Amino acid sequence: MSKISNLLEMIIILQYKELTTASELSEMLKVDKKTIYRYINSLNKANIPVHTRKGRYGGFYIDKSFYMKSADLNEEELKALLMASQTFTEKIGFIYEKDLKSAVHKIKSLHINKNMNLDRIDNTGGFSIDSIGNVENLEHKIYEINFSMSRGRSLNINYFSINKNDLTMRKVDPYDLIFKEGAWHIIGYCHMKDNVENFQLNRIKSLKVSNNIYMRPRTFSLKDYLDNHWGLFVGDKIKIVIRFDKEIASFIQHTKWHANQIIDELQGGSILFSLYVDDIKDVKQWILGFGKNAEVIEPKVLRENIKLEVEELYKKYYNF
Structure with a gap:
C-alpha cells in the first residue's frame, strides 16, 4: 500500500479511536514502528493535530476538533462510483481495479448518511449490506465498541451473514477495532462460533454493550491474526x-x-x-x-x- 493510502487510513483510525499505540498502527498497516513514527511526523508537518500521550497507557490521539469530512456526493454520484468499481476490471484491461475499489470503499466509509440507501449493484436481491450498515450511525457504533473494550464488556450484535442471507444474534468479546481496505472491522471472540472472528461494521444492524465481563487473552496477537486471515479484509469474500x-x-x-x-x-x-x-x-x-x-x-x-x-x-x- 502507498504512503498516501497509509496516511489516510491513519487519519481515519485516529479520528474515530480515542487512543491508538504505535504497535497497533504497525499491525494494522503492516509496516514497522519506525515507519509509524515517520508517518506521525508527516501528519504533524501537514498541520494535522496528532498528539502523543506518554506512559504505560499512552499512545497517539487526534484533537476532537479535527474532523476529516467526506466529499459532498449525492446518492446518484455514489451509485455511479459503485457501478464503476464493478465495471472497470482487470478482465477488460483496466489495471487499476484494486486501487479503484479501495478508493470507493474509503469514500463509502467516510460518507455517513443514515437516510441514504446504497443498494449493492449485483442484481442478487435480498438484503442490502450497505443499508444494513447505515441503520445505526457509524460514530455511535464505534463509540460503543471502544467503550466495551475499555470496560471489558461483551457485545450483543445483530449481524448480517452473506452465506445465510440472514440476520443472526451474536455475543462477541471485542479484541480490536481496526480499519482495513476502506472498512471498519471488529476482531473478537464469537461465542456462537467458539472462535475468533472478523465482523464488518457495515453488516451490523444494531449492537449493545452487555454486562458480561471478558478478558482479552494474552496469547492473542493481532499481527498473527491479520497475517493468517488477510483474505477476510479484501472486499466481500x-x-x-x-x-x-x-x-x-x-x-x-x-x-x-x-x-x-x-x-x-x-x-x-x-x-x-x-x-x-x-x-x-x-x-x-x-x-x-x-x-x-x-x-x-x-x-x-x-x-x-x-x-x-x-x-x-x-x-x-x-x-x-
Missing part, C-alpha cells in the same frame, strides 16, 4: 468450507492451494478445508475434480449447485 475424506486428506494438507486457506483435522482422518473467494465459480470445478472424496459444507448455494450438477451427470449415465 465468500467463505467456502469443504470436508475432504481421509483418502486424500494428506494430499490436500501438503499442498498450498490458496493464500488464505485454513485446515482443521477431524476425527477419523478427514479434514475441513476453509478459504475465502470472490465467486463460488472460482472453486466449483476444482471441488468436482475430487469426486466423492470432497463434500461442500458451506455455503448452501454452492452445495446446491454441485448437487444439481451431480444429478445431471446421474441422468446422463443412468440413461446410457
